[in-house]
Amino acid sequence: MNNSVVNTGRLLGAGLRALLVLTLLTGVLYPLAVTGVAQALFNNKANGSEIKLDGKVVGSSLIGQQHYGLDYFQPRPANGLGENTVNTQYKLILSGATNRSADNPQLVTWVKQAKAKVVAENSTADYKVRPSQVPADAVTSSGSGLDPDISPAYAELQVHRVAERNHLSVARVEKLVEDHTQGRTLGFIGEPRVNVLELNIALRELAKGR
Amino acid sequence: MGPVLAGVLQLLALIAALALAYVPLGTYMARVYSADRHWRVERWIYKGIGADPDTEMRWPAYLRGVLAFSAVSVLFLYLLQRLQGVLPLSLGFKSIDPDQAFNTAASFVTNTNWQSYYGEQAMGHVVQTAGLAVQNFVSAAVGMAVAVALVRGFARSRTGELGNFWSDMVRGVTRILLPGAFVAAIVLVACGAIQNFSGIHEVGQFFGGSQQWNGGAVASQEAIKELGTNGGGYFNANSAHPFENPTPFTNLFEIFLLLVIPFALTRTFGVMVGSVKQGYAILATMATIWVGFVGLMMWTEFAHHGPALQLAGGAMEGKEVRFGVGSSSIFAVSTTLTSTGAVDSFHSSFTGLGGGITLLGMMLGEIAPGGTGSGLYGMLIMAIIAVFIAGLMVGRTPEYLGKKIGTREIKLAACYILVTPALVLVFTAFAMALPTPAHSMTNSGAHGFSEILYAYTSAANNNGSAFAGLNADTQWFNSTLGLAMIFGRFLPMVFVLALAGSLGEQKPVPETAGTLRTEKPLFTGLLVGAILIITGLTYFPALALGPLAEGLAS
Secondary structure (H helix, E strand, O other): OHHHHHHHHHHHHHHHHHHHHHHHHHHHHHHHHHHHHHHHHOHHHHOOOEEEEOOEEEEEOOOOOOOOOOOOOOOOOOOOOEEOOOOOOOOEEEOOOOOOOOOOHHHHHHHHHHHHHHHHHHOEOOEOOOHHHOOHHHOOOOOOOOOOEEOHHHHHHHHHHHHHHOOOOHHHHHHHHHHOEEOOEOOOEOOOEEEHHHHHHHHHHHHHOO | OOHHHHHHHHHHHHHHHHHHHHHHHHHHHHHHHHOOOOOHHHHHHHHHHOOOOOOOOEHHHHHHHHHHHHHHHHHHHHHHHHOHHHOOOOOOOOOOOHHHHHHHHHHHHOOOOOOOOOHHHHOOHHHHHHHHHHHHHHHHHHHHHHHHHHHHHHHOOOOOEOOOHHHHHHHHHHHHHHHHHHHHHHHHHHHOOOOOOOOEEEEEOOOOOEEEEEOOOHHHHHHHHHHOOOOOOOOOOHHHOOOOOOOHHHHHHHHHHHHHHHHHHHHHHHHHOOOHHHHHHHHHHHHHHHHHHHHHHHHHHHHOOOHHHHHHOOOOOOOOOOOHHHHHHHHHHHHHHOOOOOOOOOHHHOOHHHHHHHHHHHHOOOOOOOOOOHHHHHHHHHHHHHHHHHHHHHOOOOEEOOEEOOHHHHHHHHHHHHHHHHHHHHHHHHHHHOOOHHHHOOOOHHHHHHHHHHHHHHHHOOOOOOOOOOOOOOHHHHHHHHHHHHHHHHHHHHHHHHHHHHHHHOOOOOOOOOOOOOOOHHHHHHHHHHHHHHHHHHHHHHHHHHHHHHHHHO
């Protein structure tokens, strides 16, 4: 009896020492080594791919922002984004999806409303958007709620509105969208996309120099 | 090029990359677990542990090592979270509540990585990097060690000795996971995954004002999270978050990482039992199921049935534009057929049948190709069952790899396959019968039931993905899911190691004309059939109430 207690204690001690040694290796040395290499070789990327405009950081090319005015290209809806509730000294954005199922009535309503909004907002005096033109990404929330991209179809749909509001020709804005459309990596990986923040920065510059 | 063709090409590219890695990695891993010499750094580690790495262990000793190390790990990770409030580098985050801390500790030690917390508002640098990420390494290494012990049981004769747990576990970390994760982490950073210790900081926005971001050791954790089939995200959005998975390429790369070790371990198995063809037969079984599931998933997701998705014109709810439907489908199947549970898109918003495929993937026991180590031993158990079924058909004592599958062996294998279904179905039944757990559902009807079924399936099979509409941060779910994870991980390991012991003690049976040729395609077909039938019979009623009901209604 006593013997087995001693043996168990010994074994648990070995387990604890193993854990501590491996924590040092994989929980301290490894992340520090990766951070060292990352910061030395890929400084901007390791720190969040920040983009500057007029010397000021205006965000990350990887993180989608909400609340662009209608003069600008709109991102995807983000109904799954939350705010922090646990540590309220911070104002953190909580990434996330809506997790609504395909037959969820609330999701159906969201999609309906988003579609109506996209149609209404993007129809101008001489350009009427048809509901069938609205691509899926324009009316659905992404997985992270931080999707930095929209589909080229959604960007094109917004061209007339953006051109009119910025007093630019449709052709120039179309060209802008085209220049900011990224195809599939190596021609087949992922989907074609337009980075909204980068596009809007270019738009602001274009409108300024008009 | 259309998105369907692009999806298929991505699948083919993935298969090609996995095929290229198969022989070198599998053979290398066999050498890792067979080598006599220790690296210098390993000697230091053994000295630190106070264990002799050359002592052979019988199965009870091996099991005691697994359990002692894991028990200490749960306790350590629990305390780390409970003390977070007073630890340095915690960014002012508070200590985690007892029920959630237990759930998270159980989750990461069992290679599940179910998360009932939001990473960005709950866990500081110390818990993430020195607690959670460490378990990403060691829980994977423990799984591989147990698998290797079982393989030795097949490979060795007239001995109950299965190797040394400390040596197998440490080598898994130092020679396989650590180098692999380091390279992978650098690749991820080069593509845009973040890796810094800047904590929470303000970043300007396009329209003035600022937003607050978490900095952290994300890429280093992301790499091992995939490579070790763990799946716990640094951020709540997991691999959908652009800082964890920034580009279409990283998405494919992460799928590769989470599949490469489980698939290559079949080669390791083949080399160690002295017949790589046996490894190919197991590989073929895994690959058949995986490719079949990917095909089904792409079909249903591109067809986007379900009222909301039909209205939207595509299954993009919960999916990122840069990945699209094709790549997200491959990820979803790969993460649920392994024990990873990382997600690049949210399964709850998949089509009804798509969600069902992710559920069924886990219900197969995560063996195609399964978790690091756990996939191989799970599949070998199914192989024993298949051999037994074949033996019954022809009235012969079944044999596998020259070992008799007698009463004791088949009892252990049967116990193994009963553990997780029992956990899943009993806990789900209780959760549905009690008045309060159902309050956690976001969706109602069949999908609400699926949320709870998914949670226990994910926990008991150590997957960790979720139909995340379920609010799992309640005492009921934190406690019961924590228990499901622990029993779902360690009870099967008990049976696997006991089986390894009894196989190793046997003397080999000579091969005769009547021996079932387990390296042939016929056996692969038998094995695939046995897996699907056993899983189907076990779970069909539950699946019919959830995803099938939802899928057929739309």
